[in-house]
Amino acid sequence: MKGIGLRDKISVDSREFQVHTGNDPLKNIVKSEVFEKGKFLFSAEDPYSVRENKETEIDEEYLKDITFEQHQNTLDEIKILFLVNEKIKQIRQHLPHFRLGKVFLNRNFIDEAINNLKRVVELKPDFVRGHIKLGLAYFKQTKYMDAIKAFLQAHKIEPEYPDILNNLGVTYAKTNNFAAASKFLKKALEIKPNFKEANFNLGIVLFLSSIADDEDESKVIIPARFIRSFKEILKMSSFQSKYWHERFILTQQALEEGKKKNVVAALEKIQSEIMFQEDSSDIMDYFFLQFMFGGSELKHTKLDFFEELITAEVERNNTYADYWNELGIIHLVQCREYFTKAIAEFEKSTKIDPDFETAQKNTELLRHNKQGFLILLRAILK
Template sequence: MEEKTSFSSHVKFGKRKLLVQTEYDPAHQIVGVTVADSGQVIDSREYLVDSSAEQDPKDPQVRQCHDLVLADLELLYSTIKNVQATPDADAHARLGTLLLDKGLIEEAVDIFAALLSLDAEYENGHYLLGKALFKKGDYDGALSHLEIAVEKTPDYPDVLLWISRVHRQRGDFSRAIQRARTSLEINPDYHEALYDLGLYLIESVQSDPKNTELPPPIERVKEARACLLQAAKSSDAYDREGLDAALDLLENRDQWEAAIAEIKKASRVKAVDTRSLVLDGEFYLRFMFADLHKEHRSLDNYIRILEKSISQHPNYPDVRLSLGTAFLIRCWHYYGKALEEYREAVKINPNFQKAKKNLKLLENDGRGFLLLLRAILK
């Protein structure tokens, strides 16, 4: 059996020191990269290595995966600084969402708080900050902002579901279940609400079986089964076999803790369309606020991710939209390279008329392309 080879680097990210570790598994041609803060993994990625040739662990293609994440973090930190220096509320919202996705919770909270300082009425501003505070573990703060959000958008099932999660963390299963049910009244096919409601009902029987505000335990278990199976039927974000195994364990009261653990493991919610929106935000931020020369490798990686997603989900329009945007940004990269070469040609030979003509055309017409790309990204 071949041994895995690891690479590790420390990266300064503001006041933090993050540890980036890369593990190469030549048997499966997979590179796994994790980012940890104080021993806790906050982000992880997997890359497939070209299987057409044998890869040495120090091969540039493999090492590049490690370096790519290092470059991403460096670029992300510079983007944070640039966004903080602008009054652009949309950029704050996109950046906070990106930071949340990457597990940088403290930074996301700061950015969303700054967003509301810029625009107290920003659509979804309180919802975004409430989610970030929830992930930080500040449940009182999260509930305060989420309640404001639900007043503004009472028919938004996501807000109600996050409120239910706050109540569950505080041990108030009656309110958690009520909010999850309300979310499903708005959208009966909301698979995350179906899954959460099923989990809450099981947990409530385990921790609070005599709660008179809820149905008898046997009825809760029956409803939970229906919810969990419907969630698995509605989305491939859940391991159906894992859920079936968990439901079988419920037959034995002594196995309930194991059953709950299996239910939690069965959720692998990382929806492709949600990831697509995160990528769109990242494209926007990097194009508007980052150094384009530093991000070429990152863009190539995102294109590979999106192309793989399309091969698995060819009918997801959001993913195709993101891929089209990525190709446009790649065009902008090549435009910049072409501009540099024309300028260098004129610098070498100021009398080179064709180069001067092409340079002038590129400089003039390029402004229109820039405006087009900015309009699409916004």
């Protein structure tokens, strides 16, 4: 059967976004893509299980339903993010701005990301992750000197943090300051000798610096040192997805071709992409923002949806403390939903039988403790 496609335009403030959603029956995926003025911003993709009807044909209604759901979720996500952006502008807590800045950055809403991340470091100047994310946002905007300033501020707070040193090395390389780039990358490797990404980046920097003044645009010889570091990157578990395989194939093709201009472009591109590789998703950040500032109560089905996503993340990253913490939070939120339902059910019981003392007692107990539960939940989420 043919794939199912949906298209919509959504206006937020004075901006217009185009959302295209479709399913691929050969790959069993449904995917939404978001554009602004023809420029790709981000995509959301989910696999689905093939469901067949009685005639053993693919259930077309089922495919229509899941495609529409994905499409609507993407439209809602854009609306919610910009709604939250307005709601929290005057909030003097750094964490909501950090979460929103992170989500905006991952979706290439760069100006909004920078505005929120600048707010983060204003409210909490010693919050190192705020400076790092701000540096990454400036990097995406190709404002490399601003990115360096942000990373240096993070380095001032955490001078022994190898990821910051790695980011500085990559960013200095973008300004052709290969000496500074090499210095920071070597420092990162002193602190963390098995830091394969930094070793890979150092290999790129040393190679680029060696050909920087070479006007010969013919084939270049790729150093053995770089080849070794590239092979190490290819073996890493964090780069085993289809996405990374495709990226590395393009890089390898450029290296094999050997044309200087293409080799330099391919290495700079893969270097930047690796720097933006997230070691944690923003599912919980988006959930937090929608739950706290989204403007409407999250339905039970939506909570179940977030729980499934976060549980899947935990299964993939079960040694990461952050994921277990996030799963605990969403289970606590689900408890609140059951808590509220329980009050309504006890009240229903007392209406049916006003003399039912057990239901009366249970209703009063939950009513007295409801506010305390909400205070606890909001304290944890802040």
